[in-house]
Amino acid sequence: MQIIIDAMGEAFRLLVGGDPYLWRIIVRSLQVSGLAVLLGLVVGIPLGTWLGLARFPGRGLAVALVNTGLALPPVVVGLFAYVFLSRQGPLGALGWLYTPNAMVSAQFLLAAPYVAAITLAAVQSVPAGLRLQARALGAGRWRALLLHLREARLSLMAAVAAGFGAVISEVGAVMMVGGNVAGETRVITTAIVLETRRGRFATAMALGIILLIIAFAANAFITRMQQAGPRRRRPLTS
Amino acid sequence: MDRGIGRCAVALGRLAGLMAAGALILWSCASRPREIVLASTTSTEDSGLFEYLLPYFHEAHRDYRIRVIAVGSGEALRLAAVGDADVALVHSPEAEEEFVAAGHGTARRRVMFNDFILVGPDSEAGAACAQPNVAAALECIARLRAQFISRGDDSGTHARERLLWEATGLKPEDDWYLEAGQGMGAVLMMASEKGAYTLTDRGTYLSLHDRLELRIIVQGDPALRNQYSVIVSSHAENAAGAQAFAGWITSEAAQQLIGDFGVETYGRPLFVPNAANG
Structure with a gap:
C-alpha cells in the first residue's frame, strides 16, 4: 500500500513541478490524437450524414460496417497501418513509419468510423419530418441539410468527445506504428507501459492521472451535451 | 408460499454447494503442478530458447510448471526483488551483483553466454x-x-x-x-x-x-560478451521450485540441450553453455 501512496505523492510533485519529460509526452499525445480526431471529423461527419439520410442498395451492409468501427481493435488497425507504411509496403516511400504522421494515420483510421457511426445515429434521431417541413417552407436542399445537422449538433459534439477519448487512450496502434521513441513518438499510453516495466511507478502514475483527467473531461463534456439535448430540442419538435 | 421460498432456499444452497465444489476442483487443478514464475529477458524469449527448453524441464519435474515473464533485465531483477518472480535468468552482471549484495537473491550461477x-x-x-x-x-x-x-x-x-x-x-x-x-x-x-x-x-x-x-x-x-546467470529470489513464493529450476538449468543435461539449440536452424548454437566451468 505504501508504494502506491508514495507513487501518488511523487506523481503530483512531477505534474505540478512541470517535469519536461512528462509534459513533452502529454503535449505529443494531445497533438496526435487531436489531429487524428479532426481528420476523423472531416471524413466521418459527411460519411455518417450520407449513410443516415441516403437510401441505396447495400446501405444496410455499409451501416453495419461503420458500426463495427465502434469496436475496431486498435492493434489490428496498427498492424494494417504498419504493413502499409513499412518500407516494403505500398506507402513505404512516404517514410512515415515511426513518426507522429504514422500515429495520426492509425488513429485517424480508428476515429473516422467512430465519428461516422455516432453521426449516423445522431442524424437518424432527428425526425425526418423536419427536413421535409423545411423544404416545404422553401429551404434549398443544402439549407435543409444544414438545419438537420444543426438539430443533431449536440450528438455530433458528443461524437467528437467520444472519438477523442477513444483514440487518446489506445496503446496498441500507436505503439506499433510510432515505436515509442523518446521525445518523438512517445505518448501517454506507450510511456505508461514503458515506465511501469522500468519500475518507475511515480512517472507512470502521473501520466495515468493525466489520462484519467482527459478521459473525465471528455465524458463530462458528453454528459453535459446529452443533458442539454432534450431541453433545446423541445421548441422545434412541438 | 413459504414452501416455495423454502424450496428456493434449498435449491440455492445446492447451487452454492456445487459452485464451491467446482471452485475447489478448479483451484486444485490450478495449484497442481505448482507454478514457478521465471523472470527473464525479452531477448531470451524472442530467441525461442524457452519454448525449446521448458518442455524438457516439465518432463523432468512434473510437479512444477514454469511461467515466463519476459521483460528487461532491470525489470526482471526488480520482480525478483519484491517476490513477484521466484527465479531470474538475466544478463546484466553489474545489476546482478547489486541485487545479490542487497540480499535479494542467492546462489547466482552462470548458465550460458552469447x-x-x-x-x-x-x-x-x-x-x-x-x-x-x-x-x-x-x-x-x-x-x-x-x-x-x-x-x-x-x-x-x-x-x-x-x-x-x-x-x-x-x-x-x-x-x-x-x-x-x-x-x-x-x-x-x-x-x-x-x-x-x-x-x-x-x-x-x-x-x-x-x-x-x-x-x-x-x-x-x-x-x-553477454553472460547469462540464474538467481533464486530470497523472497520466492515457490523457493523449492526456483531451486529446482536453477539446479536443472545448470545441470549437464540442460547444458547439453542449450548447446544444441539453434544449430539446426542457424548452423551454430545461439548460446554457449558455461555452467560447468563457472
Whole structure:
C-alpha cells in the first residue's frame, strides 16, 4: 500500500513541478490524437450524414460496417497501418513509419468510423419530418441539410468527445506504428507501459492521472451535451 | 408460499454447494503442478530458447510448471526483488551483483553466454563504420551522426550499450540517438526500417535476420560478451521450485540441450553453455 501512496505523492510533485519529460509526452499525445480526431471529423461527419439520410442498395451492409468501427481493435488497425507504411509496403516511400504522421494515420483510421457511426445515429434521431417541413417552407436542399445537422449538433459534439477519448487512450496502434521513441513518438499510453516495466511507478502514475483527467473531461463534456439535448430540442419538435 | 421460498432456499444452497465444489476442483487443478514464475529477458524469449527448453524441464519435474515473464533485465531483477518472480535468468552482471549484495537473491550461477553484436544498415554507409573494435565503431557512428537506436528500457542490452558508450567518453544524446523503449525484436525491426545502427544480442538478430535489412558491423570484441546467470529470489513464493529450476538449468543435461539449440536452424548454437566451468 505504501508504494502506491508514495507513487501518488511523487506523481503530483512531477505534474505540478512541470517535469519536461512528462509534459513533452502529454503535449505529443494531445497533438496526435487531436489531429487524428479532426481528420476523423472531416471524413466521418459527411460519411455518417450520407449513410443516415441516403437510401441505396447495400446501405444496410455499409451501416453495419461503420458500426463495427465502434469496436475496431486498435492493434489490428496498427498492424494494417504498419504493413502499409513499412518500407516494403505500398506507402513505404512516404517514410512515415515511426513518426507522429504514422500515429495520426492509425488513429485517424480508428476515429473516422467512430465519428461516422455516432453521426449516423445522431442524424437518424432527428425526425425526418423536419427536413421535409423545411423544404416545404422553401429551404434549398443544402439549407435543409444544414438545419438537420444543426438539430443533431449536440450528438455530433458528443461524437467528437467520444472519438477523442477513444483514440487518446489506445496503446496498441500507436505503439506499433510510432515505436515509442523518446521525445518523438512517445505518448501517454506507450510511456505508461514503458515506465511501469522500468519500475518507475511515480512517472507512470502521473501520466495515468493525466489520462484519467482527459478521459473525465471528455465524458463530462458528453454528459453535459446529452443533458442539454432534450431541453433545446423541445421548441422545434412541438 | 413459504414452501416455495423454502424450496428456493434449498435449491440455492445446492447451487452454492456445487459452485464451491467446482471452485475447489478448479483451484486444485490450478495449484497442481505448482507454478514457478521465471523472470527473464525479452531477448531470451524472442530467441525461442524457452519454448525449446521448458518442455524438457516439465518432463523432468512434473510437479512444477514454469511461467515466463519476459521483460528487461532491470525489470526482471526488480520482480525478483519484491517476490513477484521466484527465479531470474538475466544478463546484466553489474545489476546482478547489486541485487545479490542487497540480499535479494542467492546462489547466482552462470548458465550460458552469447555475444552482443553491433548491427547497422546493409549498405555502403554501414560498411564505413565496420571495425574490429566496438569503441571505434561507436565513435565513427557519433562522428557521422548516423542514426543509432537505443533500447532505452533499462534492459541488460541497454545497460551494456550505456557501458560501451561510457567507455568511448562520448555522450550520445543528440537527435541521431533514438531511445525506443521497446523489446529487442521491435528495436531491430525499427533499425531495419530506418537504416539505423543498434546493439543487439546475436540470438535475437539471428532469429530475425532474414526479415531485416541489417548486417553485422562489429562482432567478437571481448567487450561484447553477454553472460547469462540464474538467481533464486530470497523472497520466492515457490523457493523449492526456483531451486529446482536453477539446479536443472545448470545441470549437464540442460547444458547439453542449450548447446544444441539453434544449430539446426542457424548452423551454430545461439548460446554457449558455461555452467560447468563457472
